[in-house]
Amino acid sequence: MKLYIGKWQLPLSNTNKLVVKGLFVKKQLCYEISSNGCRVKIEIDWSNIIGIRAAMKKNEPGVLEVELSEPPKFYKELGQKDVGAHSQWVDGSDFTRGQASTCRFK
Structure with missing residues (x-):
C-alpha cells in the first residue's frame, strides 16, 4: 500500500505509517505520517475541498482523490517528551x- 500525492509517494511499511482523520469539530481532513521516528501532517479545511472521489475494487487497494481550491497546511511535530502527552505541532x-x-483554484 502507498500514499500518493501528485507524483510524490510514501510506501507504507513498518517504518512509515499513515493515519487519516476526519476532524468533525475543526471541519478538517488530516493526514498524519510517521516516518523514521518523525511525524508530519497535512490539514485540509473542508471549505477548501471542491471535489472528492472514492473508488474501491474487490481485492485491490482503495483510492481517495481529493481536489482542493487552496493548498493544505503543513505541520511537523516537536519532540514528544512524555508518553501519552499531547503532540505539539509547529508550522512545517x-x-x-x-x-x-x-x-x-476556483
Missing part, C-alpha cells in the same frame, strides 16, 4: 516536494 513546509501545494 511541503514535504511532498511541492505536490500537495499544487492545486486548482
